[in-house]
Amino acid sequence: GENVEQHPSTLSVQEGDSAVIKCTYSDSASNYFPWYKQELGKGPQLIIDIRSNVGEKKDQRIAVTLNKTAKHFSLHITETQPEDSAVYFCAASKGGSYIPTFGRGTSLIVHP
């Protein structure tokens, strides 16, 4: 089955810096890669996703890049703010009704 590795497990940055979280996947058939943000005491919320027919997607301060050949994808957050502090999860899915496989999460701490 699919295996998703996520790094780092913890990331501490200063406000205004950029943050990058990386994930690798094992199943070349995976074609959908969402990123979720989980704030303390809440459920994960989708923040951005990318499909295998594109290499990069951007939404304001967040962007995701995908390298299908290397089977890795990354989340980039620019101009970080304290409210970006949360746990971020990546996932990989073969689409349709396939169950996504989640990474173990990255705890991002943005220091004011």
Add this chain to the structure above:
Amino acid sequence: GAGVSQSPSNKVTEKGKDVELRCDPISGHTALYWYRQRLGQGLEFLIYFQGNSAPDKSGLPSDRFSAERTGESVSTLTIQRTQQEDSAVYLCASSDPGRPQETQYFGPGTRLLVL
């Protein structure tokens, strides 16, 4: 519109007791998923419903765990004879077949503590 809701938000129970956790998905979402999240850990898949049937129960950790869904809506996750290792946050998610089905919308979770 309303998002995924779960109840109770918190549950404390004694070892050996049964618990029922409820999930109300977004209206019209035919796919429903249950996950378990232990403290500081990732999401552990438990079961998936398409309509009222469960084509994938592969994640249920033991026969003490069961789930059902009725009316292609509400789902209940039942844990019998709870053990301390069942303590976790139980998350429910739903998705819409009319949109990319892979996009899951999560509820706030039920925090279960087994004493």
